[in-house]
Amino acid sequence: TTNHLRHLESMATHPSGAGKIPRLNAVILGESLASEEDDLVFPSHDFSQQAHVPSPQKYLEMYNRSIVDPGGFWSDIASEFYWKEKWGQQVYSENLDVTKGKIKIEWFKGGITNICYNCLDKNVESGNGDKVALHWEGNEPDVDGSLTYRQLFEKVCQLANFLKDNGVKKGDTVIIYLPMLMELPITMLACARIGAIHSVVFAGYSAESLLQRIMDCKPKIVVTCNAVKRGKKVLNLKEIVDAALSESSQNGISVDSCLTYENESAMKKEDTKWQKGRDIWWQDVVPKYPTTCDVVWVDAEDPLFLLYTSGSTGKPKGVLHTTGGYMIYTATTFKYAFDYKESDVYWCTADCGWITGHSYVTYGPLLNGATVILYEGYVTRYSRKSLRVLGSVGEPINPSAWRWFFNVVGDSRCPISDTWWQTETGGFMITPLPGAWAQKPGSATFPFFGVEPVIVDEKGKEIEGECSGYLCVKSSWPGAFRTLYGDHDRYETTYFKPFPGYYFSGDGCSRDKNGYYWLTGRVDDVINVSGHRIGTAEVESALVSHPQCAEAAVVGVEHEVKGQGIYAFVTLVEGVPYSEDLRKSLVLVVRNQIGAFAAPDRIHWAPSLPKTRSGKIMRRILRKIASRQLDELGDISTLADPSVVDQLIALADS
Numbered sequence: 001t002t003n004h005l006r007h008l009e010s011m012a013t014h015p016s017g018a019g020k021i022p023r024l025n026a027v028i029l030g031e032s033l034a035s036e037e038d039d040l041v042f043p044s045h046d047f048s049q050q051a052h053v054p055s056p057q058k059y060l061e062m063y064n065r066s067i068v069d070p071g072g073f074w075s076d077i078a079s080e081f082y083w084k085e086k087w088g089q090q091v092y093s094e095n096l097d098v099t100k101g102k103i104k105i106e107w108f109k110g111g112i113t114n115i116c117y118n119c120l121d122k123n124v125e126s127g128n129g130d131k132v133a134l135h136w137e138g139n140e141p142d143v144d145g146s147l148t149y150r151q152l153f154e155k156v157c158q159l160a161n162f163l164k165d166n167g168v169k170k171g172d173t174v175i176i177y178l179p180m181l182m183e184l185p186i187t188m189l190a191c192a193r194i195g196a197i198h199s200v201v202f203a204g205y206s207a208e209s210l211l212q213r214i215m216d217c218k219p220k221i222v223v224t225c226n227a228v229k230r231g232k233k234v235l236n237l238k239e240i241v242d243a244a245l246s247e248s249s250q251n252g253i254s255v256d257s258c259l260t261y262e263n264e265s266a267m268k269k270e271d272t273k274w275q276k277g278r279d280i281w282w283q284d285v286v287p288k289y290p291t292t293c294d295v296v297w298v299d300a301e302d303p304l305f306l307l308y309t310s311g312s313t314g315k316p317k318g319v320l321h322t323t324g325g326y327m328i329y330t331a332t333t334f335k336y337a338f339d340y341k342e343s344d345v346y347w348c349t350a351d352c353g354w355i356t357g358h359s360y361v362t363y364g365p366l367l368n369g370a371t372v373i374l375y376e377g378y379v380t381r382y383s384r385k386s387l388r389v390l391g392s393v394g395e396p397i398n399p400s401a402w403r404w405f406f407n408v409v410g411d412s413r414c415p416i417s418d419t420w421w422q423t424e425t426g427g428f429m430i431t432p433l434p435g436a437w438a439q440k441p442g443s444a445t446f447p448f449f450g451v452e453p454v455i456v457d458e459k460g461k462e463i464e465g466e467c468s469g470y471l472c473v474k475s476s477w478p479g480a481f482r483t484l485y486g487d488h489d490r491y492e493t494t495y496f497k498p499f500p501g502y503y504f505s506g507d508g509c510s511r512d513k514n515g516y517y518w519l520t521g522r523v524d525d526v527i528n529v530s531g532h533r534i535g536t537a538e539v540e541s542a543l544v545s546h547p548q549c550a551e552a553a554v555v556g557v558e559h560e561v562k563g564q565g566i567y568a569f570v571t572l573v574e575g576v577p578y579s580e581d582l583r584k585s586l587v588l589v590v591r592n593q594i595g596a597f598a599a600p601d602r603i604h605w606a607p608s609l610p611k612t613r614s615g616k617i618m619r620r621i622l623r624k625i626a627s628r629q630l631d632e633l634g635d636i637s638t639l640a641d642p643s644v645v646d647q648l649i650a651l652a653d654s
């Protein structure tokens, strides 16, 4: 038994809880454990009683089965969904060990299904057609809308018919560059309905970043809108798409059509630049299509979507998720991590440009027939009495932020699901199950069903018990990504070669004496800014494209609001003087090439960078200088020129 199981077993069989199983609840445990642990937060008795997983005991039962018999566990759950044909004899097959051959993960292979069918048709047919699927709140207070499951179904069908009519077939890719309008999930679902692969590009990315993605996945169609308002500012999205499309066609990738939604409250049709023959107004054509559309049935292992994410080196990676396993995993994690009940109204603030918006705005909730709110906003002006469960994701939440979330937002009543996962994992991996066990502020607690996390040391050896190291996963789970689009080698090299036999997450992690997991942040050169994952290499290559920048090194520093901020050391071309204007234009180059969210918070002039004799930049030293931990620089004698460090310190506040 792994450590976390031992701890939960002790929770479940603790003297004050023993004999009360299966009615055992965390309140009882609370009284007994509180003396041992100062910082435990227990779900209320009422909450636990009504929860899907009401006790550690119940979790243990389910978790044990999911590990001992993954095939049986997941196929029981999968059977609750619609499959045109059931999967083959083998529920899953996997090889996570590079030393044994090609990395391969397959779930429910041979099973024929469609995720759009399971999100929409299934809910309409089971009598939920009039239930609200999406409530949308726009940027302006009076701009909003709702769609029932039936209405959503009809809109998705119309768009699916349009896509088919415009040559989009099973296996083709469609790029979606839209803000959080209802048309965004509608487009995702329409693609899924006809077996097309969607790739949503966050509508804060620049033309350059969009171009990179277009060049990589060669979409048949791009779907966008003319503009969006952020506060009072109007962002002309169509112009960004135009720039990317004209550049891509000059590079041999021409996209047939650009379907453009008129986002009237931000910009009128007349003011939108137009390319005849390529651009099509959504409102002119899509509503004319029939409101039903046959589903294209796909294999469980057929691709569902591509989502680009930053790595520590090179260009962004096209994380590929397939249909069946992803469907079952997002539906199940959604249900349990949020203790979802049919009458709940669910709101996730994430944008569909990120994985959270895929798994927990669109697919997970709709697969459960939930009512979803699409909106980004604030909280304390309104009554929060109806809140049941809070969630958090994307970066370590420190205990004081956790307390604020718990006390202020949740009125000290709602359990927090601090969910650890990644674009690559498809769904939650380590997460509290609200009601099942006590939480520790700042800890993602225990693994979800079917997930076997391990902590390994530098050499890739598993460490037991209380420890810190690299977070890996030992066996596959249905929601795992299957490859990096067009680059299976990079998939193996990045995720499976560092520690043979395991999936390597790129995160550091520790496990405490009770088996709780604590994520400590990336151990590679990836920075996490307000939950946006940004590779230092991407920012560096944007900076060095500036004609006056000779070299750049970027590190993450702690940031009070954003979690991490971007700190850039910049060496200028010889003879170029430092100036505020230059600083601004360096920041601008990053905004233009990646997006505003990747703009450096700080530019630190660097006459040169600290390098080893072999020319490798010593980022460890740069991190210490950036965070002004100058007495912790460590050994600098291996630098080719140790005097560089003093020069950098001297320029720290200039």
Ligand code: PRX
Pocket: 309, 354, 355, 356, 392, 393, 394, 395, 396, 397, 418, 419, 420, 421, 422, 423, 424, 444, 505, 506, 507, 519, 520, 521, 522, 528, 531, 532, 533
């Ligand atoms: O470093 C981890 C951090 O976010 C990374 C994944 O980023 P992305 O693929 O963009 O997905 C974000 C939404 C899942 C991870 O490698 N991270 C994610 N969740 C947590 C977290 N760090 C600490 N605690 C979490 N709950």
